[in-house]
Amino acid sequence: MKKFISLFSSAVLALSAAPMFANAETAVPADSDIICGDVNLDGALDATDATIILRYYADLGAGCYTDGWDPASYTGGGTEYNGVFTEHKTPLTDEQVANIKAYGDINGDGNVDGSDASEVLIAYAARDIQ
Numbered sequence: 001m002k003k004f005i006s007l008f009s010s011a012v013l014a015l016s017a018a019p020m021f022a023n024a025e026t027a028v029p030a031d032s033d034i035i036c037g038d039v040n041l042d043g044a045l046d047a048t049d050a051t052i053i054l055r056y057y058a059d060l061g062a063g064c065y066t067d068g069w070d071p072a073s074y075t076g077g078g079t080e081y082n083g084v085f086t087e088h089k090t091p092l093t094d095e096q097v098a099n100i101k102a103y104g105d106i107n108g109d110g111n112v113d114g115s116d117a118s119e120v121l122i123a124y125a126a127r128d129i130q
C-alpha cells in the first residue's frame with residue numbers, strides 16, 4: 001500500500017508540474033529563430049540593428065563595455081547615421097551588449113564593428129529589392 005501511495009503521489013506531482021513547463025514563455029526567441037544581425041531580437045533585420053551595432057562600436061571605441069568598465073562613468077555619446085546625430089544619455093544594458101556580441105558579427109570576422117552594420121544594411125536593402 002505504501003508503494004501505491006508513493007507512486008500515486010509521484011504521478012500527481014509530475015502531472016501538476018507539467019502545465020508549468022507547457023505554459024512557460026520566454027521573452028527571447030530560441031537561437032534557431034534569430035536572424036544573424038538582428039541584435040534587438042525583434043525578428044527583423046533592418047536599419048535599427050545597424051544603428052545599434054554602430055552605437056555599440058562607437059561606445060566600445062570610447063572604452064565602454066570592457067572588463068572593469070563602470071556604467072556609472074558613461075558620459076554620453078552619439079551616433080551619426082545618414083546625417084542625423086542621435087545623442088545617447090545612457091549606456092546600452094548588459095542584455096543589449098550580450099545580444100550584440102552574440103548576433104552582431106554578421107560577417108563572421110570575430111568582431112562587431114562598422115562592417116557588420118554595413119552588412120546588415122546590405123542585407124536589408126537586398127530584401128527590399130527581391
Ligand SMILES: [Ca+2]
Binds near residue numbers: 041
Ligand atoms: Ca532587428
Ligand SMILES: [Ca+2]
Binds near residue numbers: 104107108109116
Ligand atoms: Ca564582424
